Amino acid sequence: MIDAAKQLLVESGADDLTMTGLAERSGVGATAIYRYFPNKDAVLRELALETFSTDAWMSSIPELESGDLGKFVEQRIQQYWQLYRQEPFRVPLRAAIQSDPELGALDRADTRRVAAEMAHTAAPFTRFDQEALELRIVLILEEMQAAFRLAAHADLPE
Numbered sequence: 001m002i003d004a005a006k007q008l009l010v011e012s013g014a015d016d017l018t019m020t021g022l023a024e025r026s027g028v029g030a031t032a033i034y035r036y037f038p039n040k041d042a043v044l045r046e047l048a049l050e051t052f053s054t055d056a057w058m059s060s061i062p063e064l065e066s067g068d069l070g071k072f073v074e075q076r077i078q079q080y081w082q083l084y085r086q087e088p089f090r091v092p093l094r095a096a097i098q099s100d101p102e103l104g105a106l107d108r109a110d111t112r113r114v115a116a117e118m119a120h121t122a123a124p125f126t127r128f129d130q131e132a133l134e135l136r137i138v139l140i141l142e143e144m145q146a147a148f149r150l151a152a153h154a155d156l157p158e
Contacts, residue, residue, distance in 0.1 A: 001026045001036060002050065005043050006089035014044060014096035044096050048103050051090060052110045055080075077144060084148045091152045094145065111141050 004025035008017050017040055023033040037043045084090055097103040115137035122137075123130055 001028070001033065001043075002046065005047060006087070009047070009089040009092040009096075013092045014040075014099075017043070019043075041100065041102075044093070044100065045103060045106075047089070047093055048097055048106060051093065052106070054083075055110075055114070080144065081148060081151075084152055088152070091149055094149055111138055115141060 001022065005017065005022055008021055008025055012021075019033050019037070019040060020030055022037075022043065023030045026033065037046065097107045112134070115134045118137050119130055119133040123133055126133055128136065
């Protein structure tokens with residue numbers, strides 16, 4: 001069902017995602033869909049939580065030497081861009097997350113969690129205190145998401 005929801009998001013966006021369409025694409029009856037998801041918002045929530053879980057690797061930073069931080073960040077950005085290219089459902093899901101207050105709150109909390117973990121590891125290599133570094137990382141992550149959405153819509157190469 002989750003894979004079917006991803007396909008439907010790519011084909012028609014979150015606004016046109018319906019429980020009936022999801023049931024048809026999943027090959028199950030409408031009542032079966034409602035056993036797992038009470039409504040479309042629950043489907044979108046599950047997809048969002050899955051992407052947050054999948055993206056958890058972003059915050060894991062290996063032991064670094066002082067000169068490796070820049071290279072590491074560049075590699076992570078490239079890896080994340082590839083993820084956006086490989087999983088096109090992320091673009092319409094991002095739009096759905098931004099338009100739903102509950103999903104938006106979950107996204108902001110996840111971004112803050114990732115930023116805190118990254119800041120904790122990167123702090124020894126910067127001149128910023130933990131709080132200032134977290135704020136900068138949150139801003140960078142948000143800008144990166146926006147750039148990826150724009151690039152994916154424009155179908156830009158790497």
